[in-house]
Amino acid sequence: MLSVGDFIVLPSQNLRKQEARASRRRSIDRWFGRIGLLSTIGTLGVLAILLLNLAASGLARIDWQFLLSFPSRRAAEAGILSAWVGTILLMIVTASVAVPLGVAAGIYLEEYAAKNKWTDFIEINIANLAGVPSILYGLMALGLFVYQFRFGQSVLAGGLALACLVLPIVIVATREALRTIPAAIREAAFALGATRWQAVWHHLLPYSTGGIATGVILAMSRAIGESAPLITIGALTFIAFLPPAPILAQAPFMSFDWLFSPFTALPIQMFNWVSRPGEEFQSNAAAAGLFLMLITLGMNGVAILLRKHAQRNIKW
Amino acid sequence: MNPIPAVQVSGEKDIAGVEVKPEVKVEIQNLSFFYGRNQVLRNVSLDVPAYQVTAMIGPSGCGKTTLLRCLNRMHDLYPGNRYEGSVRLHPGGTDILGPGMDPIRVRMRFGMVFQKPNPFPKSIYENVAYGLRLQGMNKRRDLDERVEKALRESALWDEVKSRLHQLAHNLSGGQQQRLCIARAIATDPDVVLFDEPTSALDPIATSKIEELIVEMKKRVTVIIVTHNLQQAGRISDRTAFMYLGELIEFGETNRMFTNPAKPQTEDYISGRFG
Numbered sequence: 001m002l003s004v005g006d007f008i009v010l011p012s013q014n015l016r017k018q019e020a021r022a023s024r025r026r027s028i029d030r031w032f033g034r035i036g037l038l039s040t041i042g043t044l045g046v047l048a049i050l051l052l053n054l055a056a057s058g059l060a061r062i063d064w065q066f067l068l069s070f071p072s073r074r075a076a077e078a079g080i081l082s083a084w085v086g087t088i089l090l091m092i093v094t095a096s097v098a099v100p101l102g103v104a105a106g107i108y109l110e111e112y113a114a115k116n117k118w119t120d121f122i123e124i125n126i127a128n129l130a131g132v133p134s135i136l137y138g139l140m141a142l143g144l145f146v147y148q149f150r151f152g153q154s155v156l157a158g159g160l161a162l163a164c165l166v167l168p169i170v171i172v173a174t175r176e177a178l179r180t181i182p183a184a185i186r187e188a189a190f191a192l193g194a195t196r197w198q199a200v201w202h203h204l205l206p207y208s209t210g211g212i213a214t215g216v217i218l219a220m221s222r223a224i225g226e227s228a229p230l231i232t233i234g235a236l237t238f239i240a241f242l243p244p245a246p247i248l249a250q251a252p253f254m255s256f257d258w259l260f261s262p263f264t265a266l267p268i269q270m271f272n273w274v275s276r277p278g279e280e281f282q283s284n285a286a287a288a289g290l291f292l293m294l295i296t297l298g299m300n301g302v303a304i305l306l307r308k309h310a311q312r313n314i315k316w
Numbered sequence: 317m318n319p320i321p322a323v324q325v326s327g328e329k330d331i332a333g334v335e336v337k338p339e340v341k342v343e344i345q346n347l348s349f350f351y352g353r354n355q356v357l358r359n360v361s362l363d364v365p366a367y368q369v370t371a372m373i374g375p376s377g378c379g380k381t382t383l384l385r386c387l388n389r390m391h392d393l394y395p396g397n398r399y400e401g402s403v404r405l406h407p408g409g410t411d412i413l414g415p416g417m418d419p420i421r422v423r424m425r426f427g428m429v430f431q432k433p434n435p436f437p438k439s440i441y442e443n444v445a446y447g448l449r450l451q452g453m454n455k456r457r458d459l460d461e462r463v464e465k466a467l468r469e470s471a472l473w474d475e476v477k478s479r480l481h482q483l484a485h486n487l488s489g490g491q492q493q494r495l496c497i498a499r500a501i502a503t504d505p506d507v508v509l510f511d512e513p514t515s516a517l518d519p520i521a522t523s524k525i526e527e528l529i530v531e532m533k534k535r536v537t538v539i540i541v542t543h544n545l546q547q548a549g550r551i552s553d554r555t556a557f558m559y560l561g562e563l564i565e566f567g568e569t570n571r572m573f574t575n576p577a578k579p580q581t582e583d584y585i586s587g588r589f590g
């Protein structure tokens with residue numbers, strides 16, 4: 001006679017096998033979790049050591065004297081005034097060229113251009129441009145802006161070189177921000193009689209500002225640390241004067257002479273100090289590096305806040 | 317392919333038993349539509365009566381949405397789409413597919429309500445005001461008045477009057493859809509197109525929208541795509557049955573549901589396919 005137990009034998013053996021397999025999968029899962037955690041800690045650790053190292057040798061050097069002095073042969077009297085002013089002027093040029101051009105190109109490619117082989121080709125090439133070594137942008141700028149257009153080894157030429165460098169980043173960020181807006185929102189605007197431009201201006205741009213601004217800030221924090229293209233076009237490493245002021249006391253109150261002034265920038269000043277012998281110049285370099293790092297971290301922080309703030313009111 | 321001529325039976329009679337021809341609002345003539353090389357509508361001819369609700373039914377993929385979107389030229393937004401035939405808007409009888417007709421002008425006369433509520437991530441007020449602003453209205457007082465009117469007509473005013481400047485996304489799904497209706501009717505369009513407007517809503521929200529549509533036909537002509545036959549039966553005056561891109565039968569809703577003239581219509585209505 002068969003008892004109930006006879007029927008259960010087979011399924012329960014199966015169950016045991018399944019249980020064994022499941023526990024193996026769980027252990028793989030656990031191991032992967034551990035490895036992932038380790039690599040995360042490792043990466044963050046390296047970053048932390050880098051920061052601590054810079055802080056240890058540079059922090060003591062950062063004071064008003066350091067921020068407000070020109071470079072000098074005597075390490076203790078040297079400062080980064082011309083470097084950070086140069087960096088800010090460069091960023092102004094870079095942003096005022098790369099942002100409008102990049103956002104416009106992103107809007108065009110995403111909202112206006114037909115999707116065909118030609119635009120696929122452009123898309124691939126923009127992605128490629130983002131990967132071109134920065135020194136090549138420097139060479140291009142040297143030939144084009146410095147010699148061809150005769151801008152000289154100026155803030156303008158340097159800013160334009162950096163603008164070319166980060167343009168692909170801005171374009172890609174713009175397109176990605178636009179792509180997160182559902183088609184239904186565009187259609188709602190079009191169905192009410194909006195033109196493409198009105199849809200962009202009234203809806204798509206406002207709804208993607210957070211994403212675009214984040215991309216722009218990340219692009220700028222890439223540009224701010226670049227030295228290769230600036231050295232290539234001939235930025236000076238020792239500058240003991242400031243470019244002419246953009247704001248004047250008497251009419252016309254504005255001047256663009258600073259655009260054509262020679263310049264230096266933070267990474268170049270750093271590079272200059274690092275290549276000098278002597279403990280003191282090394283700590284100057286570390287201080288300049290720390291300052292640059294803090295600016296970059298600050299910019300990334302602003303990017304995060306901006307995205308949070310802009311995204312707060314936007315749900316689909 | 318040989319187009320099947322649609323049977324058009326009016327059926328409405330006045331007291332003396334004389335058939336009453338309703339005024340035609342949208343006259344669709346031999347309309348064919350192509351997504352690239354893919355022909356999706358085949359020679360559709362249909363007279364949409366003014367101030368009535370016309371329902372379009374048919375199995376999924378038969379071309380209801382495609383037909384609806386021909387009427388406000390939404391297909392122009394995407395490359396490779398092609399229309400043939402004509403769609404005349406009465407009175408006047410201008411062909412909205414005709415050469416030189418600006419799709420933007422067409423869209424300003426046809427409101428559209430989509431399958432899923434799609435309010436802009438702006439305030440309730442700005443959602444309703446947007447169409448008016450596009451048409452050049454910018455005086456606060458005019459806008460206030462028209463926004464209130466549209467919200468009243470979409471039975472939303474009492475629920476939102478105290479929070480007009482809050483985000484539309486804080487509303488429930490049904491309220492959002494009524495907001496989209498308010499947005500579509502704020503500019504006083506001639507025709508309002510609905511594409512399965514209740515398919516994402518619960519039964520209570522659905523019945524509110526249905527009431528609204530019936531109420532609305534006093535002021536506008538309504539065309540509604542629905543896959544819900546009961547809904548078509550409840551709210552429409554006329555029904556068009558489509559199948560594989562063709563209009564099979566078009567007539568008074570009661571008559572179509574009780575006494576369809578075509579075997580395909582009967583099969584669909586009795587649930588034998590679709």
Ligand SMILES: Nc1ncnc2c1ncn2[C@@H]1O[C@H](COP(=O)(O)OP(=O)(O)O)[C@@H](O)[C@H]1O
Binds near residue numbers: 354375381
């Ligand atoms: N954008 C498009 N491109 C190509 N084919 C489409 C597109 N949209 C719909 N179709 C096709 O057209 C036919 C009709 O679709 P649709 O009008 O959405 O049907 P319905 O609304 O009746 O379900 C379907 O076969 C569908 O696959």
Ligand SMILES: [Mg+2]
Binds near residue numbers: 380381382
């Ligand atoms: Mg559909």
